[in-house]
Amino acid sequence: MEKFDVVRAWGRILSGRRPSLSIEITRECPLRCPGCYAYEEGHLGEAGPLRSLADYKGEALIENVMNLVHSHRPLHVSIVGGEPLVRFRELDVLLPRLSELGIKVQLVTSAVRPIPAGWTNIKNLTVVVSIDGLQPEHDARRKPATYEKILANIVGQKIIVHCTATSQMLARNGYLEEFLAFWSARPEIRKVWFSIFTPQKGDQPEECLSPKQRETLLAELATLRARFPKLDLPQSVLDGYRNPPQSPDECIFSRTTANYTADLKTKITPCQFGGNPDCSQCGCIASAGLKAVGEYRLAGVIPLRSLLGLSQTIGETVVKIREKSQSQFVHIKTPIKDVGE
Numbered sequence: 001m002e003k004f005d006v007v008r009a010w011g012r013i014l015s016g017r018r019p020s021l022s023i024e025i026t027r028e029c030p031l032r033c034p035g036c037y038a039y040e041e042g043h044l045g046e047a048g049p050l051r052s053l054a055d056y057k058g059e060a061l062i063e064n065v066m067n068l069v070h071s072h073r074p075l076h077v078s079i080v081g082g083e084p085l086v087r088f089r090e091l092d093v094l095l096p097r098l099s100e101l102g103i104k105v106q107l108v109t110s111a112v113r114p115i116p117a118g119w120t121n122i123k124n125l126t127v128v129v130s131i132d133g134l135q136p137e138h139d140a141r142r143k144p145a146t147y148e149k150i151l152a153n154i155v156g157q158k159i160i161v162h163c164t165a166t167s168q169m170l171a172r173n174g175y176l177e178e179f180l181a182f183w184s185a186r187p188e189i190r191k192v193w194f195s196i197f198t199p200q201k202g203d204q205p206e207e208c209l210s211p212k213q214r215e216t217l218l219a220e221l222a223t224l225r226a227r228f229p230k231l232d233l234p235q236s237v238l239d240g241y242r243n244p245p246q247s248p249d250e251c252i253f254s255r256t257t258a259n260y261t262a263d264l265k266t267k268i269t270p271c272q273f274g275g276n277p278d279c280s281q282c283g284c285i286a287s288a289g290l291k292a293v294g295e296y297r298l299a300g301v302i303p304l305r306s307l308l309g310l311s312q313t314i315g316e317t318v319v320k321i322r323e324k325s326q327s328q329f330v331h332i333k334t335p336i337k338d339v340g341e
């Protein structure tokens with residue numbers, strides 16, 4: 001995050017808003033990836049499983065997403081799923097509109113269908129394609145979005161590859177290097193990101209890394225950065241992975257992002273994972289990156305993270321004042337209309 005972005009984000013917080021918005025744009029996905037948090041039973045808590053929600057299509061989806069954006073006024077919007085490309089027609093309209101508002105958009109997809117060619121011209125749009133390891137493992141986990149399909153569907157694009165590291169990938173020496181060699185060589189790839197599988201509290205699925213595996217992963221990736229410049233892993237993010245927040249309260253990403261699911265009403269808490277995630281094993285790249293922002297010291301003395309609570313309290317007060325003045329405005333206006341003006 002650039003310093004200018006931090007200043008703008010702080011302005012949003014002081015006005016009682018969250019600078020980032022994340023939207024599960026649809027409940028649908030043709031894939032059934034093992035370990036997918038969006039379809040875990042507890043993801044939406046009492047709202048029920050994602051596939052059981054009512055979601056929107058067509059004009060209604062476009063209008064309701066724009067309403068959500070206008071009410072939150074975010075600087076950054078993440079569009080996730082389900083599979084966003086299921087709604088590519090609606091996104092063809094939405095993405096340019098968000099771009100016109102100066103909002104940075106990140107769209108995360110499995111590239112199960114072609115990414116529309118026109119999206120390469122949309123300013124401030126980042127398309128991130130999720131790849132689950134090398135071809136044999138990926139194809140087994142992500143069918144029908146196989147390597148073959150993805151390679152055909154990203155032709156002409158400039159995308160970021162995102163891989164969630166799992167314990168299976170650390171079972172064989174040289175796995176990460178092979179992965180980076182394959183994707184770095186492709187002209188469509190701008191960057192490669194790694195996050196780490198994040199379990200729910202009390203769960204220990206096979207994707208989970210042991211503490212030793214986590215350190216092995218980070219040490220290996222730190223070394224591979226020199227050979228694969230497309231691997232985008234600043235030291236600050238590595239440090240964030242080594243010291244994840246211990247709770248959502250400590251997580252700047254959680255505190256600065258509003259997450260909505262496909263009915264565009266239900267909020268996902270405490271972060272995009274929903275349920276009860278184990279922050280101490282968090283592998284979210286955004287959380288790790290924002291931890292570094294939080295460690296930044298204002299005037300070299302006060303860490304920004306220590307100002308976040310104060311700024312949010314100020315923001316809440318601003319919201320109360322705004323709501324109060326709006327209700328007074330309505331209160332005054334109504335009788336004027338009544339007397340015939």
Ligand code: SF4
Nearest residue numbers: 029031033036082110
């Ligand atoms: S493509 Fe994404 S949303 Fe769909 S099942 Fe896989 S991880 Fe979940």
Ligand code: SF4
Nearest residue numbers: 251254271277279282
């Ligand atoms: S992003 Fe990670 S640290 Fe933040 S609330 Fe979610 S699980 Fe916890």
